[in-house]
Amino acid sequence: MSLIPLTSRGNTTYQALRGLATDRRARREAQATLLDGEHLLEAALAAEIMPRRLVFSASARQGRLAGWSARLPAVPLLVLSDALFASLSPVDSPTGLLAEIAIPRVMNETARFVVLLEDIQDPGNLGALLRTAAAAGVEQVYCSTACADAWSPKALRGGQGAHFRLGVQERADLAAVARRIPIHAAVLGARQSLFELDLRGAVGFAFGNEGAGLSEALRAHANPFTIPMSDRVESLNVAAAAAICLFERVRQRG
Numbered sequence: 001m002s003l004i005p006l007t008s009r010g011n012t013t014y015q016a017l018r019g020l021a022t023d024r025r026a027r028r029e030a031q032a033t034l035l036d037g038e039h040l041l042e043a044a045l046a047a048e049i050m051p052r053r054l055v056f057s058a059s060a061r062q063g064r065l066a067g068w069s070a071r072l073p074a075v076p077l078l079v080l081s082d083a084l085f086a087s088l089s090p091v092d093s094p095t096g097l098l099a100e101i102a103i104p105r106v107m108n109e110t111a112r113f114v115v116l117l118e119d120i121q122d123p124g125n126l127g128a129l130l131r132t133a134a135a136a137g138v139e140q141v142y143c144s145t146a147c148a149d150a151w152s153p154k155a156l157r158g159g160q161g162a163h164f165r166l167g168v169q170e171r172a173d174l175a176a177v178a179r180r181i182p183i184h185a186a187v188l189g190a191r192q193s194l195f196e197l198d199l200r201g202a203v204g205f206a207f208g209n210e211g212a213g214l215s216e217a218l219r220a221h222a223n224p225f226t227i228p229m230s231d232r233v234e235s236l237n238v239a240a241a242a243a244i245c246l247f248e249r250v251r252q253r254g
Contacts, residue, residue: 014084017055017098027103032103051075051099054076054077055077055098057080114141116218117129117141118146120147120209120238121148122148126155129207134159138166139166143168143170183203183221184245192224193225194245194248
């Protein structure tokens with residue numbers, strides 16, 4: 001493994017990494033992102049995604065993370081000063097390890113369990129939704145153009161490896177997907193309850209913006225239902241609602 005020390009903020013490699021850490025456009029142009037920590041790197045490797053390079057903080061290079069250099073000897077290794085590394089990490093207490101990967105493009109056109117996400121703004125919420133979807137056995141997730149970046153470091157941390165167990169399509173035409181497979185959507189005042197739906201076949205759920213909910217355009221292509229709840233509560237957080245809906249399908253399929 002080639003070992004490259006890096007100490008200057010003006011270095012072009014550092015600037016490229018900084019773009020992947022902070023800039024959606026940079027990630028899109030490079031078709032790459034950064035994974036923070038061993039857990040996400042292990043999840044990527046389990047999905048047969050090999051990192052382009054590993055980035056260590058100087059202090060972590062001398063500790064237990066150093067074993068990665070022996071495990072992945074063909075992967076280039078960068079070592080940054082602790083201060084430079086901290087400027088790339090999305091967390092207050094950096095793990096000391098980042099991995100650059102190519103963003104996987106997985107499309108499952110025959111998926112029988114899908115989720116449509118419209119204009120989810122918070123990357124942590126988006127990551128949590130993907131994590132819930134993966135746990136429930138969802139095969140494909142479609143994100144609208146105005147969704148947060150699914151491959152941002154914050155969304156990846158929220159997903160905890162779920163990104164590598166799903167097909168994730170960004171900038172998707174959600175209405176077109178809804179014309180291809182039956183889609184259900186929670187709507188206040190709908191006559192049918194979630195627990196009255198038959199979810200055993202090919203099915204999808206649409207979840208909308210944290211504040212505004214689903215657009216009228218997407219609602220027009222979805223079967224409306226309600227989630228029964230106490231009349232003292234108006235609505236649920238989108239991630240909580242998604243968990244209830246997706247695991248109702250798990251329950252129905254036994």
